[in-house]
Amino acid sequence: MLFESYYSGMILNQIEASPATLFLKKDNKPFLIAGPCSAETEEQVMTIAHGLVDADVDLFRAGIWKPRTRPGVFEGRGSVALPWLKRVKEETGMRTTVEVANAKQVDKALTYGIDVLWIGARSTANPFSVQEIADALKGVDIPVMVKNPTNPDLELWIGALERVQAIGIKQIAAIHRGFSTYAKSMFRNEPYWEIPIELRRRMPDIPLFCDNSHICGNRVDLQSVAQYALDLNYDGLMTETHCDPDHALSDAQQQITPQAYGRLIQSLVLKKETTDDLEFLQHLDAIRHQIDDLDFEVLNLLAKRMKLSEEIGLHKKQSKVSVFQVARWNEILEKAKVMGRERGLSEGFISNYLSAVHQESIAVQAKAKDEV
Ligand code: PEP
Ligand code: MN
DSSP states (O other): OHHHHHHHHHHHHHHHHOOOTTTOOSTTOOEEEEEOSBOOOHHHHHHHHHHHGGGTOSEEEOBSSOOOSSSSSOOOOGGGGHHHHHHHHHHHOOEEEEEOOSHHHHHHHHHTTOSEEEEOHHHHTOHHHHHHHHHHTTTOOOOEEEEOOSSSOHHHHHHHHHHHHHTTOOOEEEEEOOBOOSSOOSSSSBOOTHHHHHHHHHOTTSOEEEEHHHHHSSSTTHHHHHHHHHHTTOSEEEEEBOSSGGGOSSOGGGOBOHHHHHHHHHHOOOOOSOOOOHHHHHHHHHHHHHHHHHHHHHHHHHHHHHHHHHHHHHHHHHTTOOSOOHHHHHHHHHHHHHHHHHTTOOHHHHHHHHHHHHHHHHHHHHHOOTTO
16 A cells, blocks of 8 residues: 555656656656667768667667776776767757766766766765756756665655755756665666655655666566666666677666667566546556555554564563563564465565564564553
8 A cells, every 4th residue: 555555646647747857758658768888980970870769769878988996907998078969969859968076077978968977876876976967957947867875765865856956956857777786686787766766755856767777687587677776667768879889988887779779678578556447547546455454464463563572571570581582583584484485475675574574573572661
């Protein structure tokens, strides 16, 4: 209930209220951003751009100044590549966007008529950089996209969006490109979908795009991640494309040709956020009622469970027994995993759910007072 109803309400809000005209397309189509990770040569840029025209791309991306993790590798062509993007616009009509990381880069990009700027993940993680970029944009009317920071910190992401908003930029979008983790994962950057979903709840007017390339770090998962994002009602996609992906000077493993990109976009199933079909709406309503009832029941049960935690806390206190017993916690967790599995509930979900319940229960037990 909680997820379903606030989510659908929120999207409606956003479409009605959003001032971000450039970023929102009609007919339920996602806003498409595509182009190479890096602009390498004029010929490479032009070949990719012409290859993307048929895919109905809205914004052509190319990295000019590349933030690389280690030194000594290709760090982008710099300003010499800016006239290439001007040519892209002249020849294809596509608007262009580049990543900017400081005031000097902002000035250069504006001088060459770049249409949209984006703030990269590493810059978003640094409020000094974001503020410098924002200050350089004072009085300029240009759309700005803000990627999530590399670390899973929603407040930093929101802070960056607010800094850009505060200097008067009207057209702002957020790009979800996943988050770095030390743990091994099938993704290059873990999506942690709950973070962009919470961003949507907190800033419903900001269009949200999915950078499936940097989330995946490979080609095979690009389609399913893009589809997942659209199923969550994202407003668009940013995908890296290259005319010769295997020989790209950066992010070679995740780039696809403009032709493969065209096929990927064609394969996506666009979902509407709602419909006028009465039968569908009635059925939806009936299921939602059942979900609401169950959630209500679960909350009542949780309240009952916490009452028992209070009681057990007091009982332990009176006998001077510690609140936390690791063996008991392991037993609860293992039992629940087995029961969950039998009922088709994933182990990750069971463990997240029980951890939250257990944490609260420990806090309640520790606070249990004699008068209870
Ligand atoms: C990029 O888009 O090529 C890039 C460097 O992305 P991110 O800031 O998400 O790492
Ligand atoms: Mn890249």
